[in-house]
Amino acid sequence: MLIAFFYVSEVILVKILRVKPIYCEVVSRQKPLHDHQISELPVTLDDIFITVKTSKQFHSNRLGVIVSTWFTEAKNQTYFITDGADVELSHATNGHVVSSKCPAGHSLSALSCKLGVEYDTFMKSDKKWWCRFDDDNYVNVKLLVEFLREFNWRNDLYIGRRSRPEPFKGNFHGEPVDIDFTTGGAGVCISSPLAIKMKPWAASGEFLRTSQALGHADDCTLGFIIFNRLKVNPTESILFHSHMELLSDIHITTFREQITFSHRGKNIINITQNNTDTPVFDFKSDPTRFLSLHCHIVPTSQICKYAFNDS
Numbered sequence: 001m002l003i004a005f006f007y008v009s010e011v012i013l014v015k016i017l018r019v020k021p022i023y024c025e026v027v028s029r030q031k032p033l034h035d036h037q038i039s040e041l042p043v044t045l046d047d048i049f050i051t052v053k054t055s056k057q058f059h060s061n062r063l064g065v066i067v068s069t070w071f072t073e074a075k076n077q078t079y080f081i082t083d084g085a086d087v088e089l090s091h092a093t094n095g096h097v098v099s100s101k102c103p104a105g106h107s108l109s110a111l112s113c114k115l116g117v118e119y120d121t122f123m124k125s126d127k128k129w130w131c132r133f134d135d136d137n138y139v140n141v142k143l144l145v146e147f148l149r150e151f152n153w154r155n156d157l158y159i160g161r162r163s164r165p166e167p168f169k170g171n172f173h174g175e176p177v178d179i180d181f182t183t184g185g186a187g188v189c190i191s192s193p194l195a196i197k198m199k200p201w202a203a204s205g206e207f208l209r210t211s212q213a214l215g216h217a218d219d220c221t222l223g224f225i226i227f228n229r230l231k232v233n234p235t236e237s238i239l240f241h242s243h244m245e246l247l248s249d250i251h252i253t254t255f256r257e258q259i260t261f262s263h264r265g266k267n268i269i270n271i272t273q274n275n276t277d278t279p280v281f282d283f284k285s286d287p288t289r290f291l292s293l294h295c296h297i298v299p300t301s302q303i304c305k306y307a308f309n310d311s
């Protein structure tokens with residue numbers, strides 16, 4: 001009977017949540033869940049704080065797409081962390097632009113400085129979850145909420161897509177350390193109790209210092225703090241996608257089940273008039289395919305009125 005229960009639970013985890021039940025958080029969250037849920041309302045969009053890392057150079061092309069698609073689904077919850085003022089962007093997002101003092105550039109310091117500001121911005125909120133994305137991510141907002149609702153936010157949770165199958169060796173202040181992390185470019189969600197525990201290594205500029213002492217990028221540093229310092233294993237979900245994957249491998253019949261997507265150059269999702277009845281934009285107007293994707297996921301969205309349907 002007990003075995004049957006665990007078997008069914010595992011099937012549910014794998015089939016519905018698409019998380020791999022190899023880590024203790026995934027298993028243990030089934031136990032205390034009910035204690036809190038009896039007296040607590042389920043997590044809603046308003047319990048989630050979303051940050052998007054960006055750079056002035058990407059405001060017009062990458063953010064234009066986000067602001068006219070998934071941002072419309074979470075405009076009160078989403079903040080853009082950037083490196084330069086932009087009146088138009090501030091206006092379009094109702095002031096949800098945080099102009100960090102971080103330098104522009106793809107260096108470890110520039111990116112980790114910005115992730116530190118993403119963290120500090122979340123910490124000023126009182127939300128239950130912090131989800132962070134890159135500016136080349138598409139987020140299925142409704143599904144993200146439904147997904148997080150299945151977890152107990154009071155537990156220490158670090159959810160995303162693993163970068164490497166196994167932890168690897170690194171050095172922190174010259175000491176050998178094990179590192180495990182999820183890909184920043186696929187999006188990452190962290191429960192607030194865990195975010196609070198990250199403070200000594202992440203708050204008010206410490207994130208950058210931790211990253212420099214580790215000599216690894218921002219997403220890796222996040223994983224190091226959580227996995228190595230705080231001894232919390234990542235919870236993997238294969239519903240988060242970065243452009244490290246071949247995005248055309250994701251089948252359109254499953255698009256509505258995925259939480260994040262990405263794009264990079266020719267590595268884009270496959271959505272054309274041949275494989276969907278929902279409004280599709282041509283490649284010139286929609287090189288990332290995110291406009292067409294958005295109309296596949298939220299067909300009633302304003303932007304879908306402008307699809308040309310001639311791709």
Ligand code: UDP
Nearest residue numbers: 053054055058104105106114134135136185
């Ligand atoms: N980024 C940044 N400053 C830069 C370059 C990149 O803040 O000068 C941000 C970018 O906006 C994105 C993330 O870092 O959110 C990853 O950048 P990108 O997608 O260009 O490269 P990747 O690391 O994915 O190869």
Ligand code: MN
Nearest residue numbers: 134136185264
């Ligand atoms: Mn990228």
